[in-house]
Amino acid sequence: MALPVYADPLERLWYYTYHVICVAIFVFLISPILIVMPLSFNAEPYFTFTQKMLTFDPEGYSLRWYDLLLTHGMVAPDAPRDSSWWEDVWANAAWVKAAKNSVIIGFWSTIVATVLGTLAALGLSRSEMPYRRLIMAVLISPMIVPIIIIATGLFFFYSNPCSMLGFECGRLTSTYTGVVLAHATLGIPFVIITVTATLIGFDQSLSRAAASLGASPSRTFFKVVLPLILPGVISGALFAFVTSFDEVVAVLFIAGPDQQTIPRQMWNGIREAISPAILSVATILVLISIALLATVELLRRRSERIRGVTPQ
Amino acid sequence: MTDAYSQLTTADGRPLKAALAAAQARARRRAFLLVAPLLLFVVVTFILPIGQMLQRSVYHDGFSNSAPALGEWFSSHPDGSDFDESAYAALASDLALMKKDKTAGEAGTRINYTVPGTRSLFTSSARGADKLEPPYKEALLALDAKWGEPVIWQAMREASSPWTSDFYLIATDRQRTADGGIERVPENERIYLWLFGKTFILSGVITFLCLILAFPIAHLLATLPMSKSNLLMILVLLPFWTSLLVRTTSWIVLLQGQGVVNNILVSLGVIGDDGRITMIYNQTGTIIVMTHILLPFMVLPLYSVMRTIKPSYARAARSLGATSWTTFRRIYLPQTLPGIGAGALLTFILAVGYYITPALVGGADGQLISNLIQFHMSKSNWSLAAALSAMLLAGVLVLYWLYDRLVGIDKLKLG
Structure with missing residues (x-):
């Protein structure tokens, strides 16, 4: 937005003020995310910049908090760092365990959410779909309903999943299955939203053409539809994964000690003794989200290109 | 034809x-x-x-299960009957049963919800219940004079059926009077409706702040050339993709007493070392952090609407002699209303049910209704938690319905 030539001095002043305001808002948005990165290299157990850090003295910086991520929870953290030390890290370190759990739970819940969500989005984007609006509202609702209500509901439901049928059949609390199912439910709205958005630009005559050439519905889907909507499906899957990877309330309510995830560990860290180790985890998570954001942006552009939508 | x-x-x-x-x-x-x-x-x-x-908000069988005789007595004696010897006999036999089944605590807890301080009445009376001799009325009153209070009998009458509206009464700061009517609890005990009100007001404040902050940058993003605005858009989307706990942690680092912001202010001499501002673990903390977290949900819908507004309208207004303020107020702002509505509704819906951020940075006065639900869950006061959940859910669903009506759920976009 360039300043028009007819602008009077007051408007010129406002023009510059406006840009200063915008810069300030962008700083507000981004500074909390950037601030954790340098602080995670703090040599002292403080949450603020020390004098040594501000003068860029190498002594002010260290990797001790990253090291703590590996050693915390180990059986023998002071042993020489050979292969058995690394085995100890892999098997016992609390944050490594949490990372493994997060990835396992995230992976399976993403699979469930993406497969079911993509199928449903295909149905929802057909004009013949009955009760389209109502069903869509129901499927998006896990994003809208307060998480505490969902977690509370799941807590009771999982402690005896068959109670509605009138008998006992084990429980889903403190199981991986329980957490995966809960996270899949929370990820579904994101898959539905991204995939239906991709399908809006999808040319239905392509699948009719495939059918008229004798392809079965499943062949049409895998050979024609899926390659075209794949960027949208992958974006949806990434959203679902991030949702699971960042979810803590359901985990608090239904997971047991074996299903501790990274957010759960962070929650403990923030509520109890907040140590700079949290900042090193935060830094790693920010780097992961930068990578995910870049992937989603590339996918979006690719999707626009292959669907022939010009970016406006 | x-x-x-x-x-x-x-x-x-x-x-x-x-x-x-x-x-x-x-x-x-x-x-x-x-x-x-x-x-x-x-x-x-x-x-x-x-x-x-x-x-669970309308069903609690803690008392009705362990007091069958009283249940029978209440169903055969309508509201307002005298609590005669037969009523006390039923009570005595139920107390003896509670002792046998060890359910006095459970039954007492149920009555305790509506008449605080009565749990011990049941547990202590049940302990000696099998030694009671008729006439039961005198025996029980000798055990504890509280058994003569009509409020307790009224509470037991209500609890003798597992289906109850008691928890909604509590959740709306009401109680039963001894004669079966309903009144508001004393002013200093009214917490739930007040917290609902506070949650809605705080969500409104946060939504408003988001709108104020989102409007300029959405406008900038919408008017810049695509290549530049895509670059700046990353600054909006990166927080969106970053873990909520990471953002909350960062804000704790920034805002706490020995945190970055206070240190900068002290070193600049704006405040003294002893005058550090408390910006976190209170209501201010909740507002700042939630505004930051929900800001992208406001920017994105605003941006997508502003992108479609043609600059020629504003130019036409200017060429017809309107000042830049009039042009903004009469031409530009009305065209952004759909974006404002969509963004504000979405932000408000998400803010009303927020749990994590208030729990971590809200301190004592920055807690919202979700945190109270969690509190009652942790105290195993499940029915009250369910009643509060139902009320919160009803509010959210009304807003969601409104969103679907005004904006359309299929218009929801992420990035």
């Missing part, structure tokens, strides 16, 4: 109309079958659990 039309047939001799209807029904069935697995999944893992949990 109509005859000729109705006689049109397909190649295999069926009337065209019937064939079309059959084909359409088939298409509808196919579309539905694609959605069915997910719908079933969501119903089983989401809707039924929530429904089952909400049922």
